[in-house]
Amino acid sequence: MDGVDKDPDSGGGLAVGAETCYVAIMTDAARxxxxxxxxxxxxxxxxxxxxxxxxxxxxxxFAYLLAVYANPIFNLVFxxxxxxxxxxxxxxxxxxxxxxxxxxxxxxxxxxxxxxRIAVHEASNHRRGWWRRRVHEPASLDDAAGESGPAWGETxxxxxxxxxxxxxxxxxxxxxxxxxxxxxQPYRTVVVLRELEGLSYEEIAQVxxxxxxxxxxxxxxGRELLRRKLAACLGY
Numbered sequence: 001m002d003g004v005d006k007d008p009d010s011g012g013g014l015a016v017g018a019e020t021c022y023v024a025i026m027t028d029a030a031r032x033x034x035x036x037x038x039x040x041x042x043x044x045x046x047x048x049x050x051x052x053x054x055x056x057x058x059x060x061x062f063a064y065l066l067a068v069y070a071n072p073i074f075n076l077v078f079x080x081x082x083x084x085x086x087x088x089x090x091x092x093x094x095x096x097x098x099x100x101x102x103x104x105x106x107x108x109x110x111x112x113x114x115x116x117r118i119a120v121h122e123a124s125n126h127r128r129g130w131w132r133r134r135v136h137e138p139a140s141l142d143d144a145a146g147e148s149g150p151a152w153g154e155t156x157x158x159x160x161x162x163x164x165x166x167x168x169x170x171x172x173x174x175x176x177x178x179x180x181x182x183x184x185q186p187y188r189t190v191v192v193l194r195e196l197e198g199l200s201y202e203e204i205a206q207v208x209x210x211x212x213x214x215x216x217x218x219x220x221x222g223r224e225l226l227r228r229k230l231a232a233c234l235g236y
Contacts, residue, residue, distance in 0.1 A: 047111050054102045062099060069112075070095075072197060073119045079192040080123040082181035090126050094119045109206045116199070116207045120189060127185065179229035187222030194219055 053061035073094055078087035097118050105114055180188060193199045193207060194215075205212045 048107070051102070051105060051107070051111060055105075065098070066095065069115055073115065076116065076119055076192055076197055077123045079177075079180060079196065080120070080185065080189055081127055082177070086126060087123075090122050091119075094122050097122065110203070113199075113203050113206045116193070116197070116203070117209075120193075120207055124185070124189075175230065175233045179226055179233055182229055183222055183225055187218055187225055190215060190218040191222040191226060 050061055050064070054065065070091065074087055074091050077090045077094070078084060081087050081090065094115070098115055101118070105111070109117075180191065183191065189208070190204060193204045194201075199207065201212045201215050204215045208215070
């Protein structure tokens, strides 16, 4: 029987080819999953080592933490408060809280999520205090469009902007900042965490202490409100 040729119309060749393709796909998938798990485990080990050093009072570890998180936290707080000076004050307080509270961090969430939670809490408290102090004063959005704020978007590496593009880019930033500053805080915070800081729905839920479904609904509503405000600013 071994010497008998297979009928080419029997589909045996196609079956073997399909099986080979399936095995190749599953092998590639297994390799990708293994690599992803390795990267996740490596990141977890690195974070655990950093936390251990921070809890031991290492100045080098805290300097590294500042280098990694200072700018993202400033951007987050700035877009919640829409004021560069206030944001700088709040960021200092955030890292004081991080330094003092790191020994109580037990890894229930990622270190990043824990830091962002502190930042949102401090920014929200500052904003409530600001309203109590200045409830009778008109809020100005001009500060949010000033040069003290962070850049909204970056120029692609290796591409120099022309003077016209610089002005156009600055005007775009001003419009977006004003529109974002006009969003109610719950929507603004979610939009900033997702669109600017790149947090996942799960991380945002942990930062804000709300359900993922609430995160998604606030994000959808916040995006729509932002779209309308931008359209109004641009005269659409």
